[in-house]
Amino acid sequence: MRIHELGHLVLYVRDLERSRRFYRDVLGWDEVRGEVPLPVPAAAFSSGRTHHELLLIEVGSAAAAMPPGPRLGLYHFGLKVGDSDDELREVVQHLTEHGVDIKGASDHTITHSLYIADPDGHEIELYVDVIPTEEWLADPSLVFAPIRPLRL
Known part of the structure; x- marks a missing residue:
């Protein structure tokens, strides 16, 4: 068996x-819209790469919050938003205009990343690739390079 790609994520949400x-x-x-009613309140989203990459399932306001700090389960998921720091700067401006708090910014050598949280606290990495795939495939140690503060 071999995994071909990460297909989709499913997140429980309060609202x-x-x-x-x-x-x-x-x-x-x-958003992927359909005419077939679902058995639970849900919404699907796609970038066009596949039928859906994100599915949200409503669990209601009584759901327990994610505990802070180290825990089992999802830490964050990454969404590619471009291929240049200029595109990442545009993302910063867009997030600021929408009142989204940027929780962190990191230079991972192969990517430059911003970190935000969705309304339920799921952490999301918004990143741009800054090293071509051929380079890190030729030198996989680049994937594990020390993380540095990002300076945009």
Whole structure:
């Protein structure tokens, strides 16, 4: 067996409409709409790469919050937003205009990354590739280079 690609993520959310607006209106992800009613309140999103890359399932306001600090489970997921620091600067401006707090910024050598959280606290890495694939494939140690502060 061999994994070909990461297909999709499914996140539980408290308020589907609030999360739908965040992923659609703030992050600009295209929502996949269908006429078939789902058994639970849910919304799907796709960049066009596959049928859906993100599925949100509403679990309601009584759901327990994610505990802070180290824990088992999802730490964050990454969304590629371009291939240059200029594009990442545009993302910073867009997030600021939408009142989204940037929680961190890192230079990972092969990527430059911003970190934000969705309305339920799921951490999201918004990144640009700055090293061509051929380079890190030829030198995989670049993937594990020390993390430095990002200076945009």
